Amino acid sequence: MSPKWPWSELGLAKRATEREVKRAYAARLKQIDRNDPAAFGALRDAFAAAKNGALKEKAAPKRPRMADIAEGRTGQDDAAPITLREPQRAPDPLPEAPIEHTPAAEPAQPQPPQTDDAGHQPFVEELFADTPEPPKAPAPKPAQPWGVGIGQLDALAQEDPDRAQSIFQTKFNDALRSMHWDTKALDALLSLDMAHDLTLRRSLEAQLYDTLQTRLNDPETGYPVDMARVIETHFQWATDGVGASKRLGWRRDYQLLMYGHARSVPQSSKPRIATRAKDKQSYVWHKISVFAVLFLLTISIQEMKGADDYIVVSVALAVLFMFVRWLTMLGAAIIVKLASLLRLNRPAIRLAHWAFPATTAKLTTSLEFRKLGIFALTAVVMVALYLIDKYA
Amino acid sequence: MAQPIIGIDLGTTNSLICVFEDGAPRLLTNALGHLLTPSVVSLDGDKVLVGEAARDRQTTHPKDTAAAFKRAMGTDTTFQLGRKKLRAEELSSLVLRKLKDDAEAALGQTIRDVVVSVPAYFNQGQRQATIAACAMAGLNAVRLVNEPTAAALAYGLQDRDGESQFLVFDLGGGTFDVTVLEHFDGVMEVKASSGDAFLGGEDFSEALAKAMADKIGTPWAKLAKDAQHQLRLQADVAKRHLSGKDDFEARLKLDGAHHTLTLTRADFEQACAALIKRLHRPIERCFYDTGLDTDALDRVILVGGATRMPMIRQMVARQFKRLPEMTIDPDHAVALGAAVQAALVAEDRALDDVVMTDVSPFSVGIETATKLKNGTVIGGFFQPIIERNTPLPASRQDSFGTMDDNQTQLRVDIYQGEAPKVSDNVHLGQFLLDVPKGKAGHEGMFVRITYDPSGLIEVEATSITDGKKAGLVIRDNVSNLTEAEIAKRLKQMQAFKMHPREDEENTAFLARIRRLYEMASGDDRHLLQGMLMEFEGALEGQDPAEISRMRGDMGETLDRIDDYYVS
Ligand SMILES: Nc1ncnc2c1ncn2[C@@H]1O[C@H](COP(=O)(O)OP(=O)(O)OP(=O)(O)O)[C@@H](O)[C@H]1O
Ligand SMILES: [Mg+2]
Numbered sequence: 001m002s003p004k005w006p007w008s009e010l011g012l013a014k015r016a017t018e019r020e021v022k023r024a025y026a027a028r029l030k031q032i033d034r035n036d037p038a039a040f041g042a043l044r045d046a047f048a049a050a051k052n053g054a055l056k057e058k059a060a061p062k063r064p065r066m067a068d069i070a071e072g073r074t075g076q077d078d079a080a081p082i083t084l085r086e087p088q089r090a091p092d093p094l095p096e097a098p099i100e101h102t103p104a105a106e107p108a109q110p111q112p113p114q115t116d117d118a119g120h121q122p123f124v125e126e127l128f129a130d131t132p133e134p135p136k137a138p139a140p141k142p143a144q145p146w147g148v149g150i151g152q153l154d155a156l157a158q159e160d161p162d163r164a165q166s167i168f169q170t171k172f173n174d175a176l177r178s179m180h181w182d183t184k185a186l187d188a189l190l191s192l193d194m195a196h197d198l199t200l201r202r203s204l205e206a207q208l209y210d211t212l213q214t215r216l217n218d219p220e221t222g223y224p225v226d227m228a229r230v231i232e233t234h235f236q237w238a239t240d241g242v243g244a245s246k247r248l249g250w251r252r253d254y255q256l257l258m259y260g261h262a263r264s265v266p267q268s269s270k271p272r273i274a275t276r277a278k279d280k281q282s283y284v285w286h287k288i289s290v291f292a293v294l295f296l297l298t299i300s301i302q303e304m305k306g307a308d309d310y311i312v313v314s315v316a317l318a319v320l321f322m323f324v325r326w327l328t329m330l331g332a333a334i335i336v337k338l339a340s341l342l343r344l345n346r347p348a349i350r351l352a353h354w355a356f357p358a359t360t361a362k363l364t365t366s367l368e369f370r371k372l373g374i375f376a377l378t379a380v381v382m383v384a385l386y387l388i389d390k391y392a
Numbered sequence: 393m394a395q396p397i398i399g400i401d402l403g404t405t406n407s408l409i410c411v412f413e414d415g416a417p418r419l420l421t422n423a424l425g426h427l428l429t430p431s432v433v434s435l436d437g438d439k440v441l442v443g444e445a446a447r448d449r450q451t452t453h454p455k456d457t458a459a460a461f462k463r464a465m466g467t468d469t470t471f472q473l474g475r476k477k478l479r480a481e482e483l484s485s486l487v488l489r490k491l492k493d494d495a496e497a498a499l500g501q502t503i504r505d506v507v508v509s510v511p512a513y514f515n516q517g518q519r520q521a522t523i524a525a526c527a528m529a530g531l532n533a534v535r536l537v538n539e540p541t542a543a544a545l546a547y548g549l550q551d552r553d554g555e556s557q558f559l560v561f562d563l564g565g566g567t568f569d570v571t572v573l574e575h576f577d578g579v580m581e582v583k584a585s586s587g588d589a590f591l592g593g594e595d596f597s598e599a600l601a602k603a604m605a606d607k608i609g610t611p612w613a614k615l616a617k618d619a620q621h622q623l624r625l626q627a628d629v630a631k632r633h634l635s636g637k638d639d640f641e642a643r644l645k646l647d648g649a650h651h652t653l654t655l656t657r658a659d660f661e662q663a664c665a666a667l668i669k670r671l672h673r674p675i676e677r678c679f680y681d682t683g684l685d686t687d688a689l690d691r692v693i694l695v696g697g698a699t700r701m702p703m704i705r706q707m708v709a710r711q712f713k714r715l716p717e718m719t720i721d722p723d724h725a726v727a728l729g730a731a732v733q734a735a736l737v738a739e740d741r742a743l744d745d746v747v748m749t750d751v752s753p754f755s756v757g758i759e760t761a762t763k764l765k766n767g768t769v770i771g772g773f774f775q776p777i778i779e780r781n782t783p784l785p786a787s788r789q790d791s792f793g794t795m796d797d798n799q800t801q802l803r804v805d806i807y808q809g810e811a812p813k814v815s816d817n818v819h820l821g822q823f824l825l826d827v828p829k830g831k832a833g834h835e836g837m838f839v840r841i842t843y844d845p846s847g848l849i850e851v852e853a854t855s856i857t858d859g860k861k862a863g864l865v866i867r868d869n870v871s872n873l874t875e876a877e878i879a880k881r882l883k884q885m886q887a888f889k890m891h892p893r894e895d896e897e898n899t900a901f902l903a904r905i906r907r908l909y910e911m912a913s914g915d916d917r918h919l920l921q922g923m924l925m926e927f928e929g930a931l932e933g934q935d936p937a938e939i940s941r942m943r944g945d946m947g948e949t950l951d952r953i954d955d956y957y958v959s
Contacts, residue, residue, distance in 0.1 A: 022576050022577060023576075023577050025579070026576060026577035026578060026579045026747070027577070029579060029747050029749070030578075030745065030747055034747070034749070034785075035785060035844060035845075036785070037785040037786055037787035037842055037844065038787065040783075040785050040786075041785075041786065041787060044783055191669055193710055196672055196676075196710075196711055198676065198679050198680070198685060198686060199685070201676065202680070233669065236673060238811065238812070238813075238816070239810060239811050239816060240677065240810045240811070241774065241810055241811050241812030241813075242755045242776050242779060242780060242810040243677055243680060243681070243810060245812075246680065246681075247680055
């Protein structure tokens with residue numbers, strides 16, 4: 001009976017170990033026409049499948065990792081880690097007795113790092129010389145668990161990786177969920193050495209995606225350009241779509257998130273992914289439109305007669321503060337102005353709502369207190385103006 | 393006699409040429425007896441200077457000198473040298489010609505076929521410009537090899553029976569590449585490559601130059617172009633010193649004023665924090681693409697002059713939890729490997745049992761559009777067909793449908809890159825395919841892309857219902873230039889006369905004295921002026937023994953002055 005694919009393709013008689021698969025592949029590779037994509041492709045496919053299905057070899061001794069060395073493990077044999085002192089400490093007989101943090105009560109002291117045959121010990125000292133050495137006996141933990149700054153986390157990770165991890169995660173969650181998009185903290189956290197652990201980083205990216213998605217139930221809003229910049233610096237959703245879609249898998253909508261906040265921009269213009277020049281341009285437009293709106297408002301205020309006028313103006317001001325998109329602001333302001341010229345004060349709001357549904361809908365549903373605050377402040381000012389106007 | 397097998401490392405800062413003979417690569421020296429030829433071109437009257445003399449003329453004749461032009465490969469940027477305007481590939485062709493002349497003198501043979509190394513992260517346009525540069529230097533680039541792959545070949549040859557999984561970290565003057573490879577049974581298999589074509593040692597120099605400007609008290613942006621240029625040159629020297637010691641006293645001259653600055657390594661590292669951040673991205677990409685963990689690596693190899701900076705080694709050690717290696721001089725590894733690749737292409741008997749497989753560093757695909765529910769069509773989406781880091785040669789196919797009823801043609805627009813929007817990727821070519829009329833989505837095509845290790849990309853579209861075909865071949869090789877055009881440009885470039893080789897040592901020596909004169913102050917200036925006059929006198933005398941004796945004597949004094957001033 002002839003052997004089955006992929007073993008046959010590699011010239012193997014039966015299922016083999018990974019080592020044998022590699023040797024067979026190397027031999028075949030030297031025989032085939034390596035410039036023929038079909039032959040090469042067929043061999044590669046078989047190689048990949050065979051490596052996946054290879055017989056398990058006896059686990060090769062693993063090279064000790066940095067963390068293991070520091071903890072006194074060698075990884076020579078994962079199943080039986082080097083026995084540390086006092087392997088089986090009797091459980092505390094008196095639970096109600098005051099627990100003291102004496103060094104002896106701590107699990108174990110780190111053993112001097114082990115050197116393996118490849119001589120990996122020296123670099124530990126040489127290259128990590130400037131990072132604080134793990135203390136001989138774990139220092140008593142500070143009472144305040146969160147009194148650690150972002151900048152200190154890397155140092156802490158050397159002493160107490162688990163604690164650094166958990167603080168990191170808390171800070172990351174806070175930054176992600178902060179009302180005002182704490183992009184500074186996010187950037188600082190993602191720039192840490194400890195955040196460059198590949199597995200952790202991947203999970204952080206997924207968390208970022210999920211949070212963005214829940215926060216952006218209305219993709220019209222988008223997030224600050226700064227956020228786009230942080231995403232781009234650390235995960236490159238915009239420039240590395242191929243990689244991002246591989247990593248994020250079913251979270252396919254990352255493109256929507258990335259481009260979401262520029263959705264009302266006409267198709268021909270590029271999404272606003274924050275290159276400096278583009279920012280500047282929109283900044284200028286922003287300024288121009290703010291001036292335009294203020295100008296229109298000044299004229300309106302001069303003509304104002306009754307309470308309705310003030311409501312209209314305050315709505316317009318609130319709109320102005322709440323939405324960065326200059327077109328929306330300008331549009332809302334113009335409608336309000338036209339309405340007031342035509343003495344259509346009451347219907348003006350409805351008109352604005354009709355013309356800019358997203359804008360006015362947000363007015364009632366937005367959860368961002370900062371915006372509501374500005375809105376309230378504006379309203380107070382307008383009422384005060386109205387009262388002064390009436391009784392002065 | 394057989395043609396020599398030649399590999400060339402055409403670097404942003406330094407270039408090298410290497411021959412493969414008797415089963416091993418050997419680096420060739422230039423007219424000054426050095427292995428490294430700085431990639432700097434300067435015009436002296438109607439003569440072209442390349443190498444060290446040109447590098448020294450960056451200080452004394454900045455307007456006639458160009459450097460780091462590799463960064464502008466594949467663009468329309470021009471460099472002004474005196475009254476001449478030159479493109480990056482033309483300047484590169486002058487460097488290549490100098491390497492060729494020197495190597496021919498060393499070997500006593502003419503050179504034609506060569507393998508040239510390029511950053512793995514060079515795109516098709518940049519690769520084509522490199523090949524055009526070779527043609528303009530009278531060289532035939534039979535193959536381009538990715539720089540980190542070349543470095544890996546050099547290491548692999550040292551240890552042929554080795555079996556390991558390793559990473560090459562190549563930070564040169566202008567580009568950064570990371571490549572993960574596996575070596576077993578004579579097979580050198582690239583698993584993934586990634587990089588940043590605009591990140592290198594020069595950026596670190598610039599960051600330091602900005603920090604130095606702040607220390608002097610004039611913000612970088614306020615400095616004139618010339619002053620920025622001078623400060624950058626001085627920062628480059630200071631940077632090298634800071635690789636050896638923790639602080640460095642820089643004595644420099646800017647706009648006629650002398651300054652003494654104390655620079656510390658910590659200052660420098662702080663100024664480079666943003667650059668270090670950028671180094672992480674390609675590394676992460678590589679590992680996500682291979683699905684490997686950093687623990688799976690057996691070795692981490694450093695290549696490129698900029699990896700001498702301690703902050704780079706520290707970053708590498710932290711990221712990979714391994715001691716990085718540089719057992720082959722990081723300046724030489726790429727050139728040695730390029731020669732090994734040349735031997736592989738020439739099927740040299742010494743390498744019978746060695747095979748190298750590389751990957752495509754970029755994805756290649758076509759543009760697509762979608763129709764929203766309300767009928768608006770949004771185009772410009774990139775659909776990769778061959779994903780990046782696919783082993784080459786590769787041939788993949790995908791199918792696409794029509795968008796409108798009774799559409800008669802499909803436009804196939806080919807792009808290279810990773811961005812979801814084609815506008816951010818590199819356009820490679822375009823063609824149209826006729827399809828029979830039918831309902832939207834009921835007609836369509838298969839698009840097959842074939843990509844081979846020599847850089848040839850073949851695209852073929854087949855109409856699904858009637859089997860009509862259309863296609864396009866995109867070559868890395870001398871492609872879009874016709875034979876006549878190449879001949880014309882070769883002739884144009886040959887109008888530039890190289891400075892005579894016999895004279896080169898003296899020219900370089902004079903350029904060095906003049907550069908130091910520019911930098912120095914007080915008594916040193918008088919001393920240098922005297923040396924200049926004395927040496928020029930000796931040159932008049934035309935006694936080679938006397939001239940060479942004088943070069944030796946004065947050289948020591950120059951070394952001392954060089955050490956004192958940053959320049
Ligand atoms: N001792 C040193 N310390 C710091 N930087 C150094 C040192 N020696 C060289 N460099 C830097 O290394 C860079 C040159 O490296 P290299 O010669 O490998 O680049 P290249 O091959 O010319 O460039 P590329 O590969 O990017 O095209 C320069 O930026 C130089 O300043
Ligand atoms: Mg290089």
